Amino acid sequence: WEKYMQIEGDAGLEVRVPIEAGPHLVGVYFVRELWEPEGLPQPLQRGRVITDDQVYMDYANVGAVLIGGPFTSTGTAKDTPSRRAIFVCYPKQPAEESACATRILSRIARLAYRRPVTPQDAQTLVEFFNNGRRDGGTFDAGIQFALERLLVDPDFLLRVHRDAKQSEAIYRLSDLEIASRLSFFLWSSIPDERLLDLAERGQLSNPQTLERETRRMLADPRAIDSLVTTFAGQWLNLRRVEETVVDPQRYPNYDESLLEGFQRETELFIASTIREDRSVADLLNADYTFVNERLARHYGIPGVYGSRFRRVTLSNHDQRGGLLAQGALLATTSYPDRTSPVLRGKFLFNNILGLNVPPPPAGVDTNLTDKPGSAPKTIREKLAQHRTNPTCNGCHSVIDPLGFTLENFDVIGGWRTVDEAGRPVDATGETLGGAKIEGLRGLRALLLDDPEQFPRTVTEKLMAYALGRRVEYYDRPAIRKIVHDAAAQNYRWSSLISGIVKSPSFLMRSRG
Structure with missing residues (x-):
């Protein structure tokens, strides 16, 4: 069994099939057999495998599909979208190959390097084309070899910032560097032809042009995809949703489809606020969400099927x-068998209020497990005992009350009125000033009481994402100005993003 699971299990799963060139949809599925168990498969348990007998757990799944090739090709290559993007010309006779190859490679190198191509750049790639043409025997083989060289070039793999020639310690980025910073901020990709053309002509130094390009790129679907999957994935820990482990004994209705639904709900929700250019405050206060039948049933929303x-x-x-009532955030801030006001409170402080919570001091006992033979305590009782330690009280007196307000939500985001100990849920908290916070409604009111608080947090997170570094003290004045100016537009996504792009932090750089 161990040999099969570790060595032989994937044998026979590699196949070669004839297929025509061009885009294709590839699917992999299990053929249903009579012995397959009926009913809902139990979720695949993640984490460290203790014994080899625990690997299979009666739940086969496809972990990944790798596609390679072509291994043998016959006939003339067909016209496909990828070939049209590369072969802007094609030689009709050998004498035309060098000029055509130079044209193809120079054009792609300009986009890949995000700058004008130098004669040395072109010469290097043409040399690789010649070698590939000689060894491969075809024009296409030469282009392929040259592109392989381009894809390992540091100017493609790295975003290189070259110090300005002048001696100033702080200087403005070049238009080409701004174009790259802007495209990677909004698209997580290289500048397109239009943005690169403007940068080469020095027109991104014009604030009106930069504003217009920012809004054009923000309206592109690539911006929504990138900001949701990359920015929000980092900010809200959405990448951890698929790593969530839930105790199937306590939550037998949990399954993988529910976990996938959590992530999809939050992604669609955030995408809608960006697409509609809504106020970022709607992330906390919106009266809508996105569900399918499985998720709607879990949330108790009627009339949704399919x-x-x-x-x-x-x-x-x-x-x-x-966001605060969505399963993605609630599940990733819980333990497998119980909720955690500490994790949820820490998440609120770090990601919603934008305040840093230090890790617990070394040597502090963070175990909240009930002692054997004792009556089960509520999580509130356990944390109250925990706060009697002066070392712990400093942070927990601030973190815990916020986390308590989400106690009506169980480990997987279901609404509850009874906790794990069988006691009625107490979802109240208290601020340091003594004000009482009543559940989700009270938490929302607290977070939105200062209209600039949450937009400022979003701006800080966006700024760090755009710059590829953490926000420093010298960025704070720019952030305050961005938020102040965005108030006139009700803190819409576009106003915050446009403010970041026009800020000194985005346009300037310090030497070294």
């Missing part, structure tokens, strides 16, 4: 609405 996600208006805003 696997397709659709937008629904929420009738009970005290229980659902906004």
Whole structure:
């Protein structure tokens, strides 16, 4: 069994199939057999495998599909989107090959390097083309070899900032560097032809042109995809959703499809606020979400059928609405068998209020497990005992009350009125000033009481993402100005992003 699972299990799963050139949709599935168990498969448990007998767990799945080739090709290559993007010319006779190769490679190198191509750049790539043409025997083989060289060039792999020639310690980025910074900020990719053309002509130094290009790029679907999957994935820990482990004994209705639904819901929700250019405050206070039948049933939303996600208006805003009531955030801030006001409170402080919470001091006992033979305690009782330690009280007196306000949500985001200890849920918290916070509604009111607080946090997170570094003290004046100016537009996504792009932190750089 061990040999099969570790060595032989994938034998026979590699196949070669004839296929025509061009885009294709590839799917992999299991053929249903009579012995396959009926009912809902149990979730694949993640984490360290203790014994080899625990590997299979009666739940086969496809972990990845790798596609390679072509191994043998016959006939003339067909016209495909990828070939059209590369072969802007094609030689009709050998004498035309060098000029055509230079044209193809210079054009692609300009986009890949995000700058004008130098004669040395072109010469290097043409030399690789000649070698590939000689060894491969075809024009296409030469282009392929040259492109392989281009894809390992440091100017493609790295975003290189070259210090300005002048002696100033702080200087403005070149238009080409701004174009790269802008495209990677909004698209997570290289500048397109239009942006690169403007940068080469020095027109991104014009604030009106930069503003217009920012809004053009933000309206592109690539911006929404990038900001949701990359920015929000980092900011809200959405990348950890698929790593969530849930105790199947305590939560037998949990399965992988629910976990996938959590992530899809939050991604669609954030995408809608960006696409509609809504206020970032709607991330906390919106009265709608996106669900399919599986997720709607879990949330108790009637009238939703099928696997397709659709937008629904929420009738009970005290229980659902906004990021804080979505399963993705609630599951990733819980333990497998119980909720954690500490993890949820820390998440709120770090990611919603934008305040740093230090890790617990070394040597502090963080174990909240009930002692054998003792009556189960509520999490509130356990944390109250924990706060009797002066070392712990400094942070927990601030973190815990915020986390308590989400106690109506269980480990997988379901609404509950009874906790793990079988006691009625107490979802109240208290601020340091003594004000009482009542559940989700009270938490929302607290977070939005200062209209600049949450937009400032979003701006800080966006700024760090755009710059590829953490926000420093010298960025704070720019952030305050961005948020202040965005108030006139109700803190819409576009106003915050445009403010970041026009800020000194984005346009300037310090030497060294």
